[in-house]
Amino acid sequence: MNIVVCIKQVPNTNEVKLDPKTGTLIREGVPSIINPDDKAGLEAALRLKDAQGAHVTVLSMGPPQADAALREALAMGADEAVLVTDRAFGGADTWATAHTIAAALKKLPFDLIITGRQAIDGDTAQVGPQIAENLNLPNISYAEDIKVEGDYVTVKRQFEDRYHIVKVKMPCLITALSELNEPRYMTPGGIFDAYRAKEVKVITRQDLDVQDGDIGLKGSPTRVVQTFTKSPKAAGTLVNNLNPQEAAEYMLEKLREKFII
Amino acid sequence: MDFTLSKEHQMARTLFKEFAEKEIKPYAQEIDEEERFPAEALEKMRKYKFMGIPYAKELGGAGCDTLTYEMCIEEICKVCATTGTMLSAHTSLGTWPIVKYGTPEQKAKYLPKLCTGEYLGAFALTEPNAGTDSSAQQTKAVLDGDHYVINGSKIFITNGGYADTYIVFAMTDKSKGNHGISAFIVEKTFPGFSVGKKEKKMGIRGSSTCELIFNNCIVPKENLLGQEGKGFVVAMTTLDNGRVGIAAQALGIAEGALDETVKYVNERKQFGRPLSKFQNTQFEIADMATKVKAAQLLMYRAAVAEDTQKVYSEEAAMAKLYCASTAMDVTTRCLQLHGGYGYTREYPIERMMRDAKITEIYEGTSEVQKMVIAKYALK
Numbered sequence: 001m002n003i004v005v006c007i008k009q010v011p012n013t014n015e016v017k018l019d020p021k022t023g024t025l026i027r028e029g030v031p032s033i034i035n036p037d038d039k040a041g042l043e044a045a046l047r048l049k050d051a052q053g054a055h056v057t058v059l060s061m062g063p064p065q066a067d068a069a070l071r072e073a074l075a076m077g078a079d080e081a082v083l084v085t086d087r088a089f090g091g092a093d094t095w096a097t098a099h100t101i102a103a104a105l106k107k108l109p110f111d112l113i114i115t116g117r118q119a120i121d122g123d124t125a126q127v128g129p130q131i132a133e134n135l136n137l138p139n140i141s142y143a144e145d146i147k148v149e150g151d152y153v154t155v156k157r158q159f160e161d162r163y164h165i166v167k168v169k170m171p172c173l174i175t176a177l178s179e180l181n182e183p184r185y186m187t188p189g190g191i192f193d194a195y196r197a198k199e200v201k202v203i204t205r206q207d208l209d210v211q212d213g214d215i216g217l218k219g220s221p222t223r224v225v226q227t228f229t230k231s232p233k234a235a236g237t238l239v240n241n242l243n244p245q246e247a248a249e250y251m252l253e254k255l256r257e258k259f260i261i
Numbered sequence: 262m263d264f265t266l267s268k269e270h271q272m273a274r275t276l277f278k279e280f281a282e283k284e285i286k287p288y289a290q291e292i293d294e295e296e297r298f299p300a301e302a303l304e305k306m307r308k309y310k311f312m313g314i315p316y317a318k319e320l321g322g323a324g325c326d327t328l329t330y331e332m333c334i335e336e337i338c339k340v341c342a343t344t345g346t347m348l349s350a351h352t353s354l355g356t357w358p359i360v361k362y363g364t365p366e367q368k369a370k371y372l373p374k375l376c377t378g379e380y381l382g383a384f385a386l387t388e389p390n391a392g393t394d395s396s397a398q399q400t401k402a403v404l405d406g407d408h409y410v411i412n413g414s415k416i417f418i419t420n421g422g423y424a425d426t427y428i429v430f431a432m433t434d435k436s437k438g439n440h441g442i443s444a445f446i447v448e449k450t451f452p453g454f455s456v457g458k459k460e461k462k463m464g465i466r467g468s469s470t471c472e473l474i475f476n477n478c479i480v481p482k483e484n485l486l487g488q489e490g491k492g493f494v495v496a497m498t499t500l501d502n503g504r505v506g507i508a509a510q511a512l513g514i515a516e517g518a519l520d521e522t523v524k525y526v527n528e529r530k531q532f533g534r535p536l537s538k539f540q541n542t543q544f545e546i547a548d549m550a551t552k553v554k555a556a557q558l559l560m561y562r563a564a565v566a567e568d569t570q571k572v573y574s575e576e577a578a579m580a581k582l583y584c585a586s587t588a589m590d591v592t593t594r595c596l597q598l599h600g601g602y603g604y605t606r607e608y609p610i611e612r613m614m615r616d617a618k619i620t621e622i623y624e625g626t627s628e629v630q631k632m633v634i635a636k637y638a639l640k
Contacts, residue, residue, distance in 0.1 A: 031275075072272065186276050187310040188333065189323030195269040 001054040001148065001170075003045040004108055005078070006101060006115040006131070007038040009062055009069035013120050034069045037116025041176035043183040044146050045114055046077045052148065055079050057108060061089060061101050067200050074194035075186035081198070082108065086205040091217030093224075094122075098130030100215050103208040105135060112153060113173040117142055128175035138168050141175040264558075273329045277336035280309065289341035292467035293612050298423055299467050302344045306378065312351065313376025316360055321373035328564040331509040335560070338513025339520065342616035343467035345513060349506040350419035350468075351375070354624075355382020358428045358444065358499045362487040367446060371426060383424035384503075385415040385447075385473050386496050393629055395430075395496060396439045400475060402431035409433075409445065409485070411478040414457065417623075421471025422456040425449055428499070429475070430492050442492035446484045453478030464615035501577045503624045505567055508560040508580035511588035511620035515553050518588075518613045522546070522595040525608075536598065545598060549591045556580075556587040575637040581620075582630035588617035 011030045034042070045056045058073040060066045061084040070081035084104045092100060105113065113132075118125035125141075132139030144163070145156035148170075155174055157164040186194075205215070213219055239250060255261045266274065284305050292299050306312060314330040316322025330352060338345035356375045359367055374380040391397040400413025411431050418427070427447045434441035447454060457472030487495045523546065526536040536542045563580035566573035592614035596603040603610045621627045 068268070068272070071268075075272065075276075185280055185309050186272070187323065188273055188276065188314045188325050188329055189310055189318070191269050191272045191276065192323070192325050192329075195267075195272075 001048070001052070001111045002057070002109045003048065003054050003112045003114060004057045004059055004105060004110045005038070005042045005045045005073070006113065006128070007042060007058055007060050007069055007073060008035045008116070008119045009033070009060060009066040010035045010119050010121045032065065032068065034072060035116050035119045035121075036178040037118060037120075037176055039116075039183045040178045040180040041114040041116050041174075042073055042076065042078065043181045044143075044176055045112075046184065047181070048112075048146070048148055049077070057082060057110075059084065059101070059104060059108070061085070061092075061097060061104070070200050071191075071194040072186060074198050074200075075190035076184055077190065081200045082203055083200050084203045088205040088212070088216050091220065092215065093220035093222045094124050094126040094130060095221055096215050096217075096219035098127050098134055099219065100208065100210060101127070102131050102134030103210045104203050105131065106209070107203065107207070111170045112148070113137070113171070114146075115173065115175050117175045117177050125175070128173060132173035135173070138172040139175070140166050140168060140172065143174045143176050144180055146174060146176075146180070270329060270332065273325070274332050274336065277333045278339075280305075281336045281340045285337060285344050286340035289343070290606070290609060290612065292341065292343055294606070296461070296466045298469050299341070299344045299347060302341070303347065303378070303381070306348060310377070311348065312378030313356065313372075314352065316356065316372070316376055320360060320368060321376035323376075327505070327567045328561060331505055331560065331564040334506055334509040335513040335516070335557075338510045339517035341467075342510060342514050342613070343465045345510045346419060346465050346468040347381075347423075349503070349510060350384065351378075351382045351424075353503040353506040354384030354499060355420065355424060355426065355428060357502050358384070358486060358495055359446065361498065362444070362495055363446075364483075366483065367486065371446060375426065380425035381420055381423055383418055383420040383427045384499065385418045385427050385429045387415060387417050388413070389416055393626060396442070396493065398430060398432050398442055400429070400431040401435070402433050402443060402445065402480070404433070404482070407482050409480045409482065411445070411447070411453070411475040411480055413475050415473040415475075417460065418471050418473050419468055419623075421473060422459065422469050427473065428486065428495075429473075429480075430496055431475075433489050433492075437490065439493040440490050442496070443489045444486040444492040444495040445480050446486050447475075447478065447480055451478055451480055462619075464612070464617070464619050466615075500624055501574050502567060504577040504581040504630070505560065505563045505573075507620050507624045508556075508563060508577070508584035511581070511584035511617065512553070512556050512560050514613050514617045514620070515549075515556060515584070515588045515591040518592045518595040518610060518617075519546075519549055519553055521608070521610055521613075522549075522598050525599055525602075529602075542598060545594055549594060552587045553591060556584045559583050574633055578625075578630040578633035581625065582627050582634065585617075585620040585627055588620050589614075592617045 009032045012033045048054050049056050056078045057080040058078045059082040060070055074081050089100055115128035129139050140155045142158040143155045144158045147154045151170050152167055154167045157166050285302050310323050313322035314325045315327045318324040334345050334349050359371050375382050402409040402411045429445045429447045430442055432441050433443040453476045455474045457474045460470040526542050529536045559580040563576040566576040596610045596614050599610050602608050
């Protein structure tokens with residue numbers, strides 16, 4: 001079984017501080033990590049490898065520094081690493097990113113693709129499903145448990161108030177949650193092998209069958225105008241012991257109070 | 262001259278730091294309090310292949326280098342010197358002599374098990390009347406056909422009672438003094454071997470420090486390590502390498518104490534402001550940070566020398582002497598900055614100060630290190 005795990009290198013937001021004057025993130029000097037949901041996806045792939053044998057490839061699209069995230073994945077036990085990098089890919093939104101990653105994935109053998117649910121720096125949760133869409137693959141998001149039997153994957157999918165148990169034939173794409181598992185540590189010998197015995201394969205613009213208008217900033221239909229931290233909602237009011245008539249009147253009154261109706 | 266760590270060393274350090282913080286620190290106080298062997302740490306270090314870091318893959322090791330291994334000891338000792346002692350005694354003292362002096366058969370038999378941690382290693386040189394004067398060994402080994410018979414006892418043996426193999430030194434010819442000492446690999450299951458009393462110590466209290474008793478202990482002839490009569494060389498070279506490990510341990514203790522103190526002086530307020538705003542605190546911290554960095558450079562130099570030089574006794578002795586005295590000095594001053602709280606067991610600083618003291622004593626006292634250094638300096 002060939003598993004490709006897509007990972008993103010992100011700033012460790014636990015260590016990010018806000019600039020008190022501008023209110024923006026200070027990223028300088030903040031260590032980079034593998035995005036937690038992606039790391040859980042990698043751990044899930046490595047567990048499948050331990051249990052039933054698999055070839056695990058990690059793939060990352062990003063600047064050359066993302067090499068460190070891929071080496072970390074190798075040191076944890078991944079077999080192969082691919083870095084998709086080119087100045088032409090810079091400034092990509094989720095649409096262009098997914099389009100580019102999908103084009104790179106077409107160059108690799110895979111039965112199962114695992115991505116994280118979302119990255120802690122952008123929080124969109126879009127790239128995984130968009131890759132699946134680009135490759136015309138079934139997609140199961142929010143995986144909390146993954147089992148493989150023959151050609152089928154059974155996934156326990158987290159939902160707001162329940163779980164879905166979804167069984168799907170491979171090839172398919174799964175997006176993983178950091179709750180899925182506790183990722184293993186690297187091993188010291190694995191680190192030395194990652195730097196001295198293994199290579200990170202580099203894929204650039206010219207290796208991919210894509211149009212210039214579909215990649216990078218040019219290929220990005222969305223623009224980020226502003227980012228902000230959502231302010232938490234105040235707790236709601238609970239009104240008990242009203243009959244339907246009274247409840248309707250109460251709500252009507254509140255809506256009028258706020259000039260909604 | 263480049264003082265930056267390679268990418269693999271940086272990543273290894275990140276690993277050791279995270280591992281120590283998450284897997285070892287939570288137990289450190291409890292292990293000290295209960296004088297309990299850090300079994301859970303050992304289990305995790307086995308799992309993540311920390312038990313043979315500097316040794317070649319062909320021998321069963323991780324295929325890293327001495328610097329990586331010493332950084333591992335350093336990071337672990339920042340949070341728990343007991344756990345560091347266990348790993349250091351296993352790797353530097355219990356495994357290294359077989360890597361260096363073992364026959365191909367001995368290497369094949371013992372190293373894969375030691376390097377994976379299936380076996381825990383130990384080293385037994387010290388006797389009640391043979392400490393610094395290790396040539397005064399009274400334990401005797403007599404060849405009897407296909408085996409040696411060992412009689413005597415050893416004291417202060419780290420990992421005693423938990424180790425599976427012990428590198429044991431005994432006199433095969435008392436009349437020859439140093440040249441009459443031989444080294445043996447003794448398995449805990451050999452007839453006539455037993456573990457005696459466990460010491461109660463001031464520091465590194467979770468580390469098992471025991472007496473070993475040899476009562477007509479039968480050791481197969483093929484377990485002689487190195488040549489007969491060459492045991493003193495085995496012991497001294499092993500201690501050179503072990504000293505770098507103790508330097509790393511001492512350095513880790515000093516760094517750990519400084520980390521805790523920086524946190525404390527930023528939080529603790531007196532006279533309306535954090536202690537860190539007082540110049541005495543600033544000068545103390547500055548002085549200690551400088552000493553710690555100097556100690557680190559000496560230790561790293563010795564670690565690199567171990568892999569690149571034939572003889573590194575001087576580098577190892579200087580690193581151990583300076584790191585140990587730094588550990589003692591820094592932990593004492595850090596405790597002082599903590600004031601009364603530092604003297605309580607609610608804060609780790611008193612444990613660190615107790616743990617620091619042993620680094621000036623074992624694997625050659627600070628005075629022995631000065632003897633070694635003087636020999637080179639007065640040439």
